[in-house]
Amino acid sequence: MTVTPDFARHVEDGRCVLRFSGNLTLLRVRKLSEQLEAIEADRLVVDLTEVERMDTVGAWLVHKLERDRGAKIVGATEDQQTLIDHVAAADQPVKVRREHEPPFRQVLFELGTATQTAMGTMVGLLGFLGAMIISTGNIIRHPRRFRFNAVVMRFDVVGVRALGIIGLMSFLVGIVIAQQGAVQLRQFGAEIYTINLIGRSAVKELGVLMTAIMVAGRSGSAFAAQLGSMKLNEEVDAMRTIGVSPMEALVFPRVLATVLMMPLLGFYAAIMAIIGGGIFTWMSLDIPPITFVQRIREVVPDTDLYQSLIKAPVFGLIIAMAGCYQGLQVEGSAEEVGLRTTTAVVQGIFMVIVLDAFFAVFFTGIGWL
């Protein structure tokens, strides 16, 4: 491959002649375009006789000389001339960049868009809940449309396969609460109350809340990603055309499975946390397991369990709905699947925590202390 210097320049009949040689290609174009900018002479003649190879970028440079500086092209072979003509024909005003608003307006614009999206999501979720209820009604009226296999499969994915990670997490959280509680309560000589702390916080709040967060991360995101990809792949549209309702076939099994699995997982998480705390108290506070279990039975009222069993299905509903809703909102690109998945998890966890606060106030109000 010849990489010869750029171009020779001389004056002939009062016109400035640029004689290019070697390869007029992308490889050399960077230096060349700078050098050509520097030439100020008008009435240029571009001599291509000695050019060995020219690509479209080279042709573009020549075309630019012809267009902007009125250069005359001589010595081009037929192919080179075709190429230059091609490039010249393609010289249309093309919008390459997006238009940018001034910063202040940009800020206002983003604020407005964010508000609009938030409102839209609220309304959308409400509408989605309505559609969910309608399809639940439809399934109750036509029990044959209930997809038993799909629901059982979701039981497995949402519930059974989550046992390991939720169990381990709750076990560790139980140990942490016991350890932190013991350190503080020791100052009052009230170490025995560590058991109250473990039992009540695990059964009433932590078990179900931690489970909700884990399920949102595991299953809420998976729902959004699955439905999002199906939407991109036009599977959801295909389903609708065939006459299968995506609400009944895709959303209902997922929501139902999550609603039913959440209380079970929450209860399991609470038990695991108590076991973790029990082992810690046994090891470091020398409280024997028998005493620990007796004490737990005394201090944890039934209402604590009822509370978490009431909260869990509601949390499950919210998580599954946020996941499915965001998944079905995907349009356009693969990037959006990722964005929607993130949104589904964030929204799910956020709404769970907000609702948890409301539940706490409510249950206190009705005297379930």
Place this chain on the structure above:
Amino acid sequence: MAEAEPIIRVRGLTNGFGKQLVHDGLDLDVRRGEILGVVGGSGTGKSVLMRSIIGLQTPQQGEITVFGEPMIGRDEEEAKHVRRRWGVLFQGGALFSTLTVAENVQVPIREFFPGIGQELMDEIAAYKISMSGLPADAGAKFPAELSGGMRKRAGIARALGLDPELLFLDEPTAGLDPIGAAAFDQLIGELRDALGLTVFLITHDLDTLHAICDRVAVLADRKVVAVGTIAELMALDHAWIQEYFNGPRGRVAANIAEREEAAT
């Protein structure tokens, strides 16, 4: 580089997924400056062949040389200077969805020639976009905002980004309207003449085959069963080839091609 040396040389290529063999001892040469059409029924491994040549799939056996350099077992860095000399259009366009069309076109240029100024880059992107037949406002759009046919054109603009010597096209005219497909055929033909391109073209489009392909390779029975001009292929006694070129669609395309030739 000797002229006689083919640009792509495939020998004894064997590819398979699990127990199923896609290619079994496949041989193929692509000569410099030709447009080679690759045809074959669905599932005969046309795309797999292309993926093997461009190094996206490691074959079980066989050797592949491109520009006289062996491609199998090369590491990324070594293969890079070969990659610079080809452009690939995937079936769905495979545009980067987070970049605008213009930025997509600039990706290969930026990667291999980082020093080129932004202004010149924009100009290059602009004429490439308009050369591949996209409307003027397409450059600033994201791929998700384009129709399927426009995405394909944007994919072509990106494949042509580095002014490659060798172009791989996987069903470029599928999904284009007939006018767009004809314009695309013409574009490829002209670019080949002007740039001395070599084109490896997978297609089902009989019109494209008649209009621009110099030779056609037929994939069947896990091999290339025949390579030649359409006239040569039609003289062969192979059931699939006969059905392909002499079937109702093949005859129509042949007639049109003849008429066009008579007109010029």
